Amino acid sequence: MIPILLLLALGGLMHAAGTFAASSATLAGPELAFGFLLLTAYFAGSLVARMSMPRLTGYIIAGIVVGPFALRLVEQQQTGELRMVGDVATAIIALTGGAELELKSIRPLFKSIRAMTFYAVIGSMVVVAGTLLVIRPLIPFLDALPLTQAAAVSGALGVAFAAQSPAVVMALIGETRAAGVLTQTILSVVVIADLVVVVLYGIASAAATAVVSGQADLARTIGGIAWEILGSIGIGIFVGIAIERFLLYVNRGVGLFAVMVCFVVAEVGAAVHLDPLVIMLTAGIYLQNFSKADAHHLIDGFDAASLPVYLVFFALAGAKLDLGVVRQLALPVALVATARAAAFWAGSKVAARRAGASPAVARYAWLGLVPQAGLALALAELMRRTFHDFGDKAFALVLGVVGVNQMISPILLRIAILRSGEAGKREAHDFADGDAAPAGPPP
Amino acid sequence: MTTDLPPVDTTPTDPGRGARAIIKLVIGLTALMVLAYLGGNRKVVRLQERLGISGVIAAGFPFIALGVIVAQPGVGVLTGDVLHKMQPLLHFGLGWLGFIIGAQLDVRLLDRVPAGTAYLILVEALAPFAATAAACGAAMLALGGAKWSDSAFWRDLIILGTAAAMTAPRRFRGFANRTWREGRSVDHLLAQLDEIVGVVGLLFVAAFFRPDLQAGWQLPGTAWVFVSIGLGVVIGVLIFAMVRVPRSNAEFLAVVLGSIAFGSGLAGYLFLSPLAVCFIAGALVTNFPCDQRDSIFKILNQLERPIHLLFLIVAGATWKIFDARAWALVPLFVVARILGKWLGIFTAERTVGGQLPQGYADHRALVTPLSALSIALVINARGVGGPETTWITTVVIGAAVLNEILVSITAPPRPARAATPAPILRAPTASLVPAPGMPGADGVPVDDLDDDDDLSEPTDVAHDGGPVYRDDDADDDDADDDDHGRGGPAGPAGPGGAR
Numbered sequence: 001m002i003p004i005l006l007l008l009a010l011g012g013l014m015h016a017a018g019t020f021a022a023s024s025a026t027l028a029g030p031e032l033a034f035g036f037l038l039l040t041a042y043f044a045g046s047l048v049a050r051m052s053m054p055r056l057t058g059y060i061i062a063g064i065v066v067g068p069f070a071l072r073l074v075e076q077q078q079t080g081e082l083r084m085v086g087d088v089a090t091a092i093i094a095l096t097g098g099a100e101l102e103l104k105s106i107r108p109l110f111k112s113i114r115a116m117t118f119y120a121v122i123g124s125m126v127v128v129a130g131t132l133l134v135i136r137p138l139i140p141f142l143d144a145l146p147l148t149q150a151a152a153v154s155g156a157l158g159v160a161f162a163a164q165s166p167a168v169v170m171a172l173i174g175e176t177r178a179a180g181v182l183t184q185t186i187l188s189v190v191v192i193a194d195l196v197v198v199v200l201y202g203i204a205s206a207a208a209t210a211v212v213s214g215q216a217d218l219a220r221t222i223g224g225i226a227w228e229i230l231g232s233i234g235i236g237i238f239v240g241i242a243i244e245r246f247l248l249y250v251n252r253g254v255g256l257f258a259v260m261v262c263f264v265v266a267e268v269g270a271a272v273h274l275d276p277l278v279i280m281l282t283a284g285i286y287l288q289n290f291s292k293a294d295a296h297h298l299i300d301g302f303d304a305a306s307l308p309v310y311l312v313f314f315a316l317a318g319a320k321l322d323l324g325v326v327r328q329l330a331l332p333v334a335l336v337a338t339a340r341a342a343a344f345w346a347g348s349k350v351a352a353r354r355a356g357a358s359p360a361v362a363r364y365a366w367l368g369l370v371p372q373a374g375l376a377l378a379l380a381e382l383m384r385r386t387f388h389d390f391g392d393k394a395f396a397l398v399l400g401v402v403g404v405n406q407m408i409s410p411i412l413l414r415i416a417i418l419r420s421g422e423a424g425k426r427e428a429h430d431f432a433d434g435d436a437a438p439a440g441p442p443p
Numbered sequence: 444m445t446t447d448l449p450p451v452d453t454t455p456t457d458p459g460r461g462a463r464a465i466i467k468l469v470i471g472l473t474a475l476m477v478l479a480y481l482g483g484n485r486k487v488v489r490l491q492e493r494l495g496i497s498g499v500i501a502a503g504f505p506f507i508a509l510g511v512i513v514a515q516p517g518v519g520v521l522t523g524d525v526l527h528k529m530q531p532l533l534h535f536g537l538g539w540l541g542f543i544i545g546a547q548l549d550v551r552l553l554d555r556v557p558a559g560t561a562y563l564i565l566v567e568a569l570a571p572f573a574a575t576a577a578a579c580g581a582a583m584l585a586l587g588g589a590k591w592s593d594s595a596f597w598r599d600l601i602i603l604g605t606a607a608a609m610t611a612p613r614r615f616r617g618f619a620n621r622t623w624r625e626g627r628s629v630d631h632l633l634a635q636l637d638e639i640v641g642v643v644g645l646l647f648v649a650a651f652f653r654p655d656l657q658a659g660w661q662l663p664g665t666a667w668v669f670v671s672i673g674l675g676v677v678i679g680v681l682i683f684a685m686v687r688v689p690r691s692n693a694e695f696l697a698v699v700l701g702s703i704a705f706g707s708g709l710a711g712y713l714f715l716s717p718l719a720v721c722f723i724a725g726a727l728v729t730n731f732p733c734d735q736r737d738s739i740f741k742i743l744n745q746l747e748r749p750i751h752l753l754f755l756i757v758a759g760a761t762w763k764i765f766d767a768r769a770w771a772l773v774p775l776f777v778v779a780r781i782l783g784k785w786l787g788i789f790t791a792e793r794t795v796g797g798q799l800p801q802g803y804a805d806h807r808a809l810v811t812p813l814s815a816l817s818i819a820l821v822i823n824a825r826g827v828g829g830p831e832t833t834w835i836t837t838v839v840i841g842a843a844v845l846n847e848i849l850v851s852i853t854a855p856p857r858p859a860r861a862a863t864p865a866p867i868l869r870a871p872t873a874s875l876v877p878a879p880g881m882p883g884a885d886g887v888p889v890d891d892l893d894d895d896d897d898l899s900e901p902t903d904v905a906h907d908g909g910p911v912y913r914d915d916d917a918d919d920d921d922a923d924d925d926d927h928g929r930g931g932p933a934g935p936a937g938p939g940g941a942r
Contacts, residue, residue: 006684034531034535
């Protein structure tokens, strides 16, 4: 009852504030939206958790309900102004994700990871692109294009749809305090798959641009991708060394230092066409596997303080979901989402059989590939900017599929983690204590 | 290629621009690392202590320098655009500090303060306020830097006066670590309470100097004062209810963080002072019966230092170090403040001195450091209405540095540390007559806002009905933030409780 009353009170205050400056934006808009989204997401998560659903679903629902396409308590401009929060959150998540990848411990799983990346991730790109071509009559903007152009655009969309969400996976692993072969495999695959998707999207998008506009500069495209990936890895190593030095020689205020680094990387990286995700992922991998410093010191600080970041990040993802668009494109969205999930399921089964993976991986790993959030939306945004004539419609389609996956996949992944028996096997760190909480059943 | 093809964006990447930005990034990161190392390294902190530069600004000077460096166009990390984008973060920081300061205002403790203290605080704050504002205002008019008819000029004077009115301990150990309690000198009490002057100053500045905008609410300044107070009360009640829901510390952090962001965001959205609104909320939460008070203080303590350092970095980034006119005001600010202090102390002694307990307000210091809140004050000034002025930042930072130099020159020599464990000292009783060995007692000088008489948690033995403290002076060698793990100002029973 208390969460409901608090949600009503927060909504009332937000509505009252909206009557003050309905037409004028103020400098405090993003901060107000940040606090409001954080609190509403938290209390919505508490409510949803009572129904045995993942809190993550509550965070996303809160974002959808209070966002610009439902109650409009948070305006589109405010969600846009919080882009920086999303960027910094992505950098923090990437750094934590990279620092979780201990190459020594995933080496035995490498065969499974490689097979899943190939069969499930790359396989899903092909399946979704094919599906888009087949259901072309249901998608007006694809239907209007000649077959060759439609195929090229479907290819680019297929790659974008294959994008997964390390953030969702990490949030659920954190929530269920899971550890084990399944958890490690899923996390490794989604992190590696993100890199694969970034590289392949660059190629697919360049090819689609060439086919649609009739002009392409192969050398420039390759140069751009090489700069984005290799440059990001190079800078990532430098950032990793900087954090390592800090851990070794200062070792005070490590969390603050790392957050500042994430802020700088998120701001500057995007401006120079580097990928902050790859930079911080590389930094994390460097810290965990090649540095003399104890990366756990950094991970613990982030682990404990990550909840507020996740709350706002996912509420923002929900707030961007245009329900009207989802309703308009309901059938193609449902078909693409189903084809994507089916491709992951089939690909994972084949991969598990070929790699001799454990039964838990064979049965449940595909569910870890289904969630989508930041990267898919970023690629869709890129598509919107690249293809002026139909970019908006392509964006809407991606948004619809991401929305469906956001709503359903966390629930399924949570069930999978619980059934695998890996939940509650990880130590949780509490921010204010600074001590490890005893392992136990998930909250 | 045909003309009817859809347009595509094929804008190439400029490799030169990218390379330049990378160099900036590298320089920015390196500067961050080197200066953060210098500022946080234990040896550097010890050296600072030995040299007597442990004040608000001196100890945090590497971070101000960091701000100056990263704001340079050649570095381009904290550019005007980035600072603009950081405004929400600054609002949040102001709200956080306001909440901390408000949360230390335990009215039950203030009930035990002798009669006349409120007058003492008022006079000792108002005199430097008036003297500094008048002197700086006259100088600005004489130098042609302002017009008396300009409302921003009056706003800036109020901010300067308010910055001058507040004082800080000579050794700054954080906002949350200097709550007055029985046994501490009256200077601590005054330093804590005159920060309320700063909060009130901001409350009025934000209410009466509002930007011209076409908003849904058109209210007179007085009404905005009441809106601020009402908003603070509502946020306080909400926080009071919200902190009962979390079940883990991580959740608790999220709720406290979100509550303060929401409160300061609402204040900023309405062009009110986040610091003032959250101060009211913090005072309310602390003074309600609340089991979660200790947990709130733990969280507040965790983020206080980063926020303080952030303010120092931003202050450095907005510091126009080559603004000659502002520098001309710095010595004037310092001299006017000292004169104002003298006038305030003199007036207080002549009027209420006889009513106060013996030794309670003797040996008052004329040269005291500027409160760390003064930095927050000028940063808050960037967010309130009217045209933005940068000269007050220069004046306040310059004056803070100059003041701390003067403080270190005029400070009495520190007594040598005892090799044997310090004796257990008894806090004065409610009458506030100093106990033997306590500052203010015969033969023991009242320290001039030095935290060296800081007292640790109470022992579990109480004599004569009063709490007993152990002097933890011997631990003071460590850096400031070592204190953050001590459970915060609240102690086992909240701020000023049974410590």
